[in-house]
Amino acid sequence: MLKYVARFLFTLSGWKVQGGLPADVKKCVMIAAPHTSNWDLFFARTAFYILGIPIKYTIKKEMMDYFPLNYMLKWMGAIPIERDKTRAHKIGQGSMVHAMAKLFKEREELVIMVTPEATRKFVRKWKTGFYQVALRAGVPIALGYLDYEKKHAGIGPVVYPSGDLQEDMMTILRFYNEIPGKYPEKGVVMERMDLNYGSSKSNNSVSDPAG
Numbered sequence: 001m002l003k004y005v006a007r008f009l010f011t012l013s014g015w016k017v018q019g020g021l022p023a024d025v026k027k028c029v030m031i032a033a034p035h036t037s038n039w040d041l042f043f044a045r046t047a048f049y050i051l052g053i054p055i056k057y058t059i060k061k062e063m064m065d066y067f068p069l070n071y072m073l074k075w076m077g078a079i080p081i082e083r084d085k086t087r088a089h090k091i092g093q094g095s096m097v098h099a100m101a102k103l104f105k106e107r108e109e110l111v112i113m114v115t116p117e118a119t120r121k122f123v124r125k126w127k128t129g130f131y132q133v134a135l136r137a138g139v140p141i142a143l144g145y146l147d148y149e150k151k152h153a154g155i156g157p158v159v160y161p162s163g164d165l166q167e168d169m170m171t172i173l174r175f176y177n178e179i180p181g182k183y184p185e186k187g188v189v190m191e192r193m194d195l196n197y198g199s200s201k202s203n204n205s206v207s208d209p210a211g
Contacts, residue, residue: 006049010153015043017050018154021142025158026109028142029134030055033176034187035115043146044113045076047153057113058100079103079112097132104137113144122186125194126173128165135161143172149180169197 010017021028030053032044048055054077061080064070081099104110112133116126134141143156156175162168173190181187 002049003052006046009046010050013151015047015151015153017047018152020051020155021053021111022158025140025142027104027107027137027139028111028158029130029137029139030111030113030142030144030155031130031172032113032115032144032146033117034146034179034181034184035117036120036181036183036186038120039182040120040146043153044144047144047146048113051155053111054109055111055113058096097129097136100133101136104133104139111142120186122189122192124192126169128169128197131161131165131168135163141172143175145176145179146181147179148182166197170195 032040045055056077056079058081059073059078061082063073063078064080081096100112103112114130116128116130117123118127130141141159141161143159144154145156146153157171159168159171173188173193173195176188177190179187
């Protein structure tokens with residue numbers, strides 16, 4: 001039912017869905033970028049409904065304490081994770097990267113959406129926790145995108161982390177450098193960005209899908 005509603009909304013708004021996940025990819029980290037507008041989440045979620053991809057995303061554990069918000073968040077794919085380092089240590093969760101990688105180990109199929117920009121404003125350097133999660137879990141990174149110029153929402157290349165953070169990040173950013181968001185100046189503009197990622201251990205925060 002949701003797929004038909006999503007198709008109707010996309011047709012009404014003039015948007016089209018492009019690409020999809022390879023049939024053999026059952027688990028991956030899904031980037032949603034560029035993230036420059038509040039509309040991004042709507043178009044991204046609608047596109048994933050059409051593509052039949054059961055997207056999940058992580059949220060603060062405390063968000064699930066509020067009724068009926070907790071039921072709505074769970075229905076939308078939310079997975080609660082303890083963000084407080086002290087409490088996380090007490091329950092043996094470890095870091096955010098460790099916790100998210102563990103989610104992949106526990107499931108046969110899982111697609112987690114992240115926004116490495118972590119804000120709708122222009123950022124000079126992406127957070128790379130999503131890369132650390134994929135590397136630790138042994139899963140690929142799918143490049144989900146919203147091209148507001150063409151009104152295309154879809155999935156581009158799938159990147160398999162090699163362990164060379166610098167090289168892999170350049171591959172990812174070059175792709176998004178060609179994708180205009182609703183406000184292109186706030187998206188990926190490589191000539192204005194800090195492109196030095198160094199080792200795979202640098203800048204390892206993981207961001208929420210809504211930024």
